[in-house]
Amino acid sequence: MKKITPFIFIGFLLAGSIFTSCKKHIVEPPTCDTCQTDTSHHPCDTCNINKDSLSHAFTWKEFTIPSETNLTGVWVFGANDMIIVAGSLWHFDGTTFTDLLPIRNGSNTPMDGGLSGFTIFALSHTDYWLVHGSIAFHTSDGKHFDDNRKGAVNACWGTSSNDMFFVGNGGSIFHYDGTKFTQMTSGTTKDIGQIWGTSDNNIWASGWNQTIAESVLLHYDGTAWSVQDLSKLGDIGVGKDGLIGVWTCDSANHHITVASGSFIYRTSDNGLWRKDTLKNSLGGGAYVGLNQIRGNNSSDFMVQGGAGFLSHWNGKTWYFYKNLFDWSNPNYDIGAFSFNGNTACMVGYKNGSGYVAIGTRKQ
Numbered sequence: 539m540k541k542i543t544p545f546i547f548i549g550f551l552l553a554g555s556i557f558t559s560c561k562k563h564i565v566e567p568p569t570c571d572t573c574q575t576d577t578s579h580h581p582c583d584t585c586n587i588n589k590d591s592l593s594h595a596f597t598w599k600e601f602t603i604p605s606e607t608n609l610t611g612v613w614v615f616g617a618n619d620m621i622i623v624a625g626s627l628w629h630f631d632g633t634t635f636t637d638l639l640p641i642r643n644g645s646n647t648p649m650d651g652g653l654s655g656f657t658i659f660a661l662s663h664t665d666y667w668l669v670h671g672s673i674a675f676h677t678s679d680g681k682h683f684d685d686n687r688k689g690a691v692n693a694c695w696g697t698s699s700n701d702m703f704f705v706g707n708g709g710s711i712f713h714y715d716g717t718k719f720t721q722m723t724s725g726t727t728k729d730i731g732q733i734w735g736t737s738d739n740n741i742w743a744s745g746w747n748q749t750i751a752e753s754v755l756l757h758y759d760g761t762a763w764s765v766q767d768l769s770k771l772g773d774i775g776v777g778k779d780g781l782i783g784v785w786t787c788d789s790a791n792h793h794i795t796v797a798s799g800s801f802i803y804r805t806s807d808n809g810l811w812r813k814d815t816l817k818n819s820l821g822g823g824a825y826v827g828l829n830q831i832r833g834n835n836s837s838d839f840m841v842q843g844g845a846g847f848l849s850h851w852n853g854k855t856w857y858f859y860k861n862l863f864d865w866s867n868p869n870y871d872i873g874a875f876s877f878n879g880n881t882a883c884m885v886g887y888k889n890g891s892g893y894v895a896i897g898t899r900k901q
Contacts, residue, residue, distance in 0.1 A: 593838065594850050594857035596882060596897035603628065603635055606892030609885035611658040613666065614876040617898050622885055623668060623874070624892050625654045657874060659694045667694050673704065695733045695741065703758075705730035705743050711756075711763065725765045728754040732830070736788040742795055744784035753781035755797060757808070771803050771811050785831035785839065794836035798828035802841060816841065816849050817858045820865065832877040840882055842875035846895070848884060862895055 603609070603624065611623030618632030627638040627650070640649045653668065660666035667673060671690045691710070696702030700716030709726040712719045724730070728747050735741030739760030746753045755766040768781070783798035797803045802814040818826040826843045833839020837853030846862040862884070864870050870893070872886035880899040887893050 593852040593899075594855075596850070596859070596899045598859065598862065598895055598897045601635075601894040601896070602888070603892035603894065607890065608654065608873060608887040609892045609894065610655050610670075610873040611668070612874045612876045612883050612885045612894075613658045613660040614878040614881050614883050615660070615663065616879065617881045617896075620876070620881075620883055620896075621658060621660065621663075621666070622883075622894065623653055623656050623658050625652070626650045627653060627668075630894070630896075657693060659696075661696075661699060665699055667699075667702065669694050669704065692729070692731045693733050695735055697735075697738065701738065703733055703735070703741060705733045705745075709754075711743070722763060724756060724763050726754045726756065728752060730754065730756070731782060732784050734785045736786055736793060740786065740788070740793050742784045742786050742797075744781050744797055746780045746782050746799070748780065751780075753799065755781060755784070771797070771813070780827065783828060783830045783841075785833065787833065787835055787839075789836040792836070796831045796839065796841075798831055798841055798843075800825040800827065802828065802831075814856070816856055817860075818843055818847055818849070826863075826865070829872075830875045832875055832882075834877070834879065840875070840877050842872060842884060844872070845870060846872055846884065846886075848875075848882075859897075 603622075606624040606626070609622055609624045612620060614620045618630075620630050621638075622628040622630060622635070627640045629636045629638055637650065640653070653670075656668040656670040658666055658668055669691045673691055673694075691704050691706040691712075694702055694704045696714075702714040704710075704712045704714065704719075707729040709724040709728055709730060711722040711724045711730065713722055728745050730743050730745040732745070733741065733743040735758070739758075741758040743756045743758075743763075744754065753768060755768060755771075756763050757766060781797055781799045784796070786793060786795040792806050793808065795805050795808070800818070802816060803811045804814065805811045816828070818828065820826060826845065826847045828841050828843040828847070830842045831839060832842075833851075837851070840848060840850045842848050845865045845867070847858075848862055849856050849858045867888070869890065870886070870888045872884045874886070875884050876882070880901055882897040884895045885893065
């Protein structure tokens with residue numbers, strides 16, 4: 539295996555004085571954050587939480603993988619344990635990037651150097667899927683699938699490798715049961731770019747066709763997919779926001795769903811949507827596109843956008859990591875993001891090299 543010891547070229551710590559300042563200026567939400575439609579006597583976990591700005595306290599380090607020009611997938615298992623997808627498949631142990639030299643099991647076909655553009659969905663270190671137009675690699679059984687799928691595959695999510703959902707262009711959705719793919723009726727012909735769920739009866743998928751400036755948001759209840767009425771999300775109903783990302787969690791027996799475009803929209807238990815305004819305005823009516831949402835629960839998730847934009851929600855406030863953001867650099871962008879526990883990682887490219895930014899929160 540090839541190993542590269544990373545060169546750390548930037549690192550910064552959010553100073554304690556900043557946290558003190560932020561803590562003094564916390565603005566309490568006028569109503570319970572995602573529980574506006576909750577009529578029970580026991581509000582969900584985003585209500586009345588004693589959160590302070592220390593939950594935003596991530597120390598960031600930035601690295602390059604000089605042999606790669608662009609990184610497009612990442613999965614965080616822990617602070618010193620993550621898999622990164624580029625032309626090759628890399629593992630980072632906190633000190634060294636190691637090329638995993640992947641092959642397509644069963645055929646011994648080398649895949650090293652041929653994974654550009656792929657993303658990753660991991661169930662474990664030895665059971666993960668890579669997708670980019672096709673389903674390229676699955677370590678559990680080593681199969682390479684070229685069967686009854688139609689249209690490019692863009693993303694996947696599942697509870698196990700015997701229960702996976704894949705979304706793609708032209709409204710394509712497939713379910714894999716460990717043996718075969720079955721095409722599902724999506725109710726749309728729009729391209730579907732992302733998918734996330736909490737269980738077999740609560741899965742969300744989102745997409746945006748830039749050429750026709752139309753978005754789509756779908757929900758699966760365990761029986762059928764349904765196209766959501768985007769008029770409930772305000773301007774996004776006419777495609778202005780470009781709905782790209784979606785993420786959901788099951789927190790304190792409540793389903794919290796977050797969708798992103800130019801703004802963040804949140805709902806609890808499939809109720810009314812709430813619109814958030816992050817610090818992603820570029821002025822003049824322009825906004826940084828928000829691409830991916832990942833997190834631990836409804837009071838601890840992050841939203842990643844273009845040019846290194848990253849903002850964290852702690853149940854009460856948003857915090858923008860402005861030192862990672864550089865809209866002025868045309869040779870800098872983020873292709874993938876992962877957040878697990880107290881570790882977050884963005885990957886992409888910067889000034890001709892593969893770029894990695896890892897944030898660690900003090901436990």
